[in-house]
Structures are given as structure tokens and as C-alpha cells.
Amino acid sequence: MKLCSACQKPLQGGLVMGGTPLCRECEPDIRDLVKQTRDTGKPVNIAHIARRYFKKNHAWDKTTDTFPLSSPPGELWAWLEVHAKQEGSNVREIILKALYEYQSRQSE
């Protein structure tokens, strides 16, 4: 399961722009922001634009931008870091995917 970089929701369809996965809902907004950035003459980094868009429009806590998970069990965290690296992912993405899968099971 891939996540949209701009809203962090699971991708169903979607596309990849400059190496950044985006859903069909976010794609037009990101395309506009890319155009705005290009028009100012600044270098365009789509991953950075998507991240900023996420923080502005979808992040739960816009001031801290952190998960409320303190002191996770060390062994589990170490395993997650290794597993995420092997998958070409990161701990954050794995936690998000697990949460979406949990949510999907609860909604059945």
C-alpha cells in the first residue's frame, strides 16, 4: 500500500509526479503549487511541496507535526526501523499504514 504524499491517505490509483506519489484528489492542488513555485523562478521540489501541503491541510497537529507516541518499546522500534529500511520505507509510513489497516478492519 502506497500513501499519497500530500494527504497521507492510501493511494487507489493516483500517479507519481517527480517521484512523489499523489492521489487524484490532491494532484490538481499540487500541480498548481508546482506552477506557482516555477513562476517565482525557485527550484521545484515536489516532495517538499507535497509535505508542506500536507502540514497545511491535513496534519492533525499543525504546531508540532508529531505523533503522540512517546517511549515506544525499544525492541519493537528497532525492528521497525530495520524492516522499514528493507522495505524502502520509514517508520512513520509503516505506522500510518498499520493505522489505516486497523481503521479499515474496524469499519467492516
Ligand SMILES: [Zn+2]
Ligand atoms: Zn492525496
